[in-house]
Amino acid sequence: MARKLLITGAAGTIGKVLYEGLQAEGKYEITAADVKRDEEAGIVEMDIHDAARLDELTHGVDTVLHFAWIKDEGDFLGKVLSGNVSGAYKLYEAAVKNGVKRIVFASSNHATGFYKVGESIDVEDPYRPDSFYGLSKCYIELLGRLYADQGKISSMNIRIGNFPGDDRPHSERAAHIWISERDMIRLTVCCIEARPEISYLNLYGTSANTDNYYDIGYLEEQIGYKPQDNAAELLEQAKKIGFRVKQDETTFQGGQKE
Known part of the structure; x- marks a missing residue:
């Protein structure tokens, strides 16, 4: 029986790639949702604050890929907390109610973006968000931790690096954190298929x-993730054909300067 997936934010830069890539896998039954309906693309409408709609869309689903997001540094209280953090809480509640086994959340490298360039870090290091955007990602990672520790659902948080939308790195800084489309798809599949004993993973x-x-x-x-692409190799190829690589190395890993 095909595993049933719900993708939120399916019309977004990453969500669209995942939707198309997971369809091509041919082994999933996918419901793709976004704030606006797109019949041609097969995307249904979903309001993250509509409890009845969330209940409907999570019913019978095995795994939710939560990639919906509002990025607005200028309105933390009005949009970021309300749309992102509160919305994630409502999605988790609906998922738990309907027996969803796992939520894979699109977190971000900005959850730890205030570590300095040159510092070697891993997922066990403390949060160091570099923005309200990064802070809200931290909140939701911890929300997932709570539900996982309560034994209600498995939570996996992908701190996505650089994903510009045209499948190539554009700068020296991006080369340190870039992920290709096929690697993003592969990593997501690995999270979906990861053994059920993994209750929580950043x-x-x-x-x-x-x-x-x-x-x-x-x-x-x-989890079986073996990436295939290398940003440094692609940048070197680009330089050989005259592509001007942006020199944008910064003080902090998230891109901020002193």
Whole structure:
């Protein structure tokens, strides 16, 4: 029987790639949802604050891929907390009510973006958000931790690196945290298929970049993730054909300067 998935934010930059990529896998029954309906793309309408709609969409679902997001640094209380943190709480409540086994959440490298360039970190290091955006990602990772520790649902948080939408790194900084489309799809599949005993997991989502900020080697043994692409190799190829690579190395890993 096909595993049933719900993708939120399916019309977004990453959500769209995942929706198409997971469809191509041919082994999932997928409901794709976003704030606006798109009949041509097969996307249904979903309001993250509509409890009845969330109840309907999570019914019978095995795994939720929560990639819906509002990014608005200028309105933390009005949009970020309300749309993102409160919305995630409502989604978790609906998922638990309907027996969803796992939520895979699109977290971000900005949850730890205030570590300095050159510092080697892993997922056990403390949070150091570099923005309200990163802070809200931390909140939801901890929300997932609470539900997992209560034994209600498995929670996996992918701290996504650089995913620009055209499947190539654009700068020197991006080369440290970039993830290709096929690696993003593969990593998500690994999270979906990860053994049920994994009740909670934070992980960094990058390709096999030469100078990764993060150690991801352990993920092959833990969940079977073996990335195929390397940003440094792609940047080198781009330079050979005259592509001007942006020099944007910064003080902090999230991109901030002193």
